[in-house]
Amino acid sequence: MTEKEVLQKKLEELQKEYSKTKHNKATNVHLGILRAKIASTKKKMVERKSKKGRGFAVKKTGDATVTLVGFPNAGKSSLQKLLTSVDSKVADYAFTTLDAIPGMLRYNGASIQIFDLPGLIEGAHMGKGGGAQIASTIRVADLLVFVIDSGNPQNLYTLIKELNDLGIHAGRRRPEIRVERKNSGGIVVENPGHKVPDKQSVAKVLNEFGVYNCLVHFLSDSSEDELIDCLAENDAYIDALVALNKIDVNGSYMQVKAEIEGVTGMQVIPISALKKLNIEELKSGIFKALHLSRIYLKPKDKDPDYSRPLIVREGSTVVEVAKKLHSDLVKSLKYAYVTGKSVKFRGQKVGKEHVLADEDILTMVHQNN
Ligand SMILES: Nc1nc2c(ncn2[C@@H]2O[C@H](COP(=O)(O)OP(=O)(O)O)[C@@H](O)[C@H]2O)c(=O)[nH]1
Ligand SMILES: [Mg+2]
Structure with a gap:
C-alpha cells in the first residue's frame, strides 16, 4: 500500500468507528479523541499533497475575493453575470480538473473579485480527486456567498458539512485558543473565566497531536471540537452569507430565511437572479461583510x-x-x-x-x- 492509501484507509476506519459510537456522556472523551485523530489524519493527507506541489493557488487581484458556492442549478452563473460586468473580465485561469471563472464586481470604488466555482458537490471529498483543489480555491476567499435555491434550503446544510470535511468553517470565527509549546512541564491549562473542556480531555486531545508539554490559553469559551480545529492548523475560517435565490418562484422564502438565520447565524439576502430582484442589496451586503x-x-x-x-x-x-x-x-x-x-x-x-x-x-x- 502507498502512504496515501494507508492514510485513506486509516481515515475511513476512524470515520466508521466515529459513526458507530453512540453519543452520550460516557463516550464524550472517546469521541473527542476520534475527532482529533480524524483531524490529524486529514492534516497529514493535506501536508502530503502540498509537499508534492499539487496544491495550486488562485491569483488574487483587486481589493477582495468572494467565492460563490452552491449546488448545480442554484443560479451561481446567472448571479455572477449580474454582479460582474462583462467588460471587466479577468484573465483566464488554468485549472487541471475544474474551472473557477473569475469576474470583477465594482462597488463603492472597490474591485471585488468574484469566483463562480462549480463542482463542490460533484467531487469535493478528499481523495476523490478535485477536493484539495476546490478547498485551496475556497481558502483564498475573503467571503463565501452560498447561492441557495430557496426551494431546497437543506442544500445549505449539506454544503456546510462538505466544507467542514475539507477543513473549512464557513461563517464561523476562529476560536481564540493559544497553544504555546514547551520543553517540559506537562499540559497547563489557563482559562480565566471561560467555559472549556476539563483538563483530562484537553490533555488527551493534545497527546493525540503529539503534544505533551504546553501551555493552553483559552481566550474564549471553547469546545473540545474547537481545540481540535485549532490544533489542525490547516483549518480555515471564512465569513459567509447566503444569497437565497429564486424567490420569484417560492412564496415562502421569508420563512426559509428566518430558519436559516436561526440555524446558522448567517445573514440571508433573498434574491432572484432571473428577475434581478434585490441584487443591489446583495452587493451592499457583500461589501459590508468584507469589512x-x-x-x-x-x-x-x-x-x-x-x-x-x-x-x-x-x-x-x-x-x-x-x-x-x-x-x-x-x-x-x-x-x-x-x-x-x-x-x-x-x-x-x-x-x-x-x-x-x-x-x-x-x-x-x-x-x-
Ligand atoms: N425562476 C428562477 N430561475 C433561476 C433563477 N436564477 C437562475 N435560474 C435558472 O436556474 C437555472 C440554473 O442557473 P445557473 O445560473 O446556470 O446555475 P448554476 O448551475 O448554479 O451556475 C437556469 O435555467 C437559470 O435560468 C431565479 O432567480 N429564478
Ligand atoms: Mg454554473
Whole structure:
C-alpha cells in the first residue's frame, strides 16, 4: 500500500468507528479523541499533497475575493453575470480538473473579485480527486456567498458539512485558543473565566497531536471540537452569507430565511437572479461583510478625490494606508489630518497609528513637504 492509501484507509476506519459510537456522556472523551485523530489524519493527507506541489493557488487581484458556492442549478452563473460586468473580465485561469471563472464586481470604488466555482458537490471529498483543489480555491476567499435555491434550503446544510470535511468553517470565527509549546512541564491549562473542556480531555486531545508539554490559553469559551480545529492548523475560517435565490418562484422564502438565520447565524439576502430582484442589496451586503473601508485621499490645499477611494481593511491605520500606496511613503510619513467618523472634528491632526474609519478623508504629511 502507498502512504496515501494507508492514510485513506486509516481515515475511513476512524470515520466508521466515529459513526458507530453512540453519543452520550460516557463516550464524550472517546469521541473527542476520534475527532482529533480524524483531524490529524486529514492534516497529514493535506501536508502530503502540498509537499508534492499539487496544491495550486488562485491569483488574487483587486481589493477582495468572494467565492460563490452552491449546488448545480442554484443560479451561481446567472448571479455572477449580474454582479460582474462583462467588460471587466479577468484573465483566464488554468485549472487541471475544474474551472473557477473569475469576474470583477465594482462597488463603492472597490474591485471585488468574484469566483463562480462549480463542482463542490460533484467531487469535493478528499481523495476523490478535485477536493484539495476546490478547498485551496475556497481558502483564498475573503467571503463565501452560498447561492441557495430557496426551494431546497437543506442544500445549505449539506454544503456546510462538505466544507467542514475539507477543513473549512464557513461563517464561523476562529476560536481564540493559544497553544504555546514547551520543553517540559506537562499540559497547563489557563482559562480565566471561560467555559472549556476539563483538563483530562484537553490533555488527551493534545497527546493525540503529539503534544505533551504546553501551555493552553483559552481566550474564549471553547469546545473540545474547537481545540481540535485549532490544533489542525490547516483549518480555515471564512465569513459567509447566503444569497437565497429564486424567490420569484417560492412564496415562502421569508420563512426559509428566518430558519436559516436561526440555524446558522448567517445573514440571508433573498434574491432572484432571473428577475434581478434585490441584487443591489446583495452587493451592499457583500461589501459590508468584507469589512472594507473607503479612504478618500486629499492632497494638501486641494479637494479630496471622491471618485477613486483607496480600499483598505476595516481598522487600518494611517501608516498602513501609506504602505498600501507606496513603501517609500512609510519612512517619510510624519502625521496626518483626518476628517470623518474616526475623529472628533474636521481636519483633526492624528498620529501614524491612528485607526481610520470608512469614508474618512485623509491628508498625509511627509518629511519633505
Ligand atoms: N425562476 C428562477 N430561475 C433561476 C433563477 N436564477 C437562475 N435560474 C435558472 O436556474 C437555472 C440554473 O442557473 P445557473 O445560473 O446556470 O446555475 P448554476 O448551475 O448554479 O451556475 C437556469 O435555467 C437559470 O435560468 C431565479 O432567480 N429564478
Ligand atoms: Mg454554473
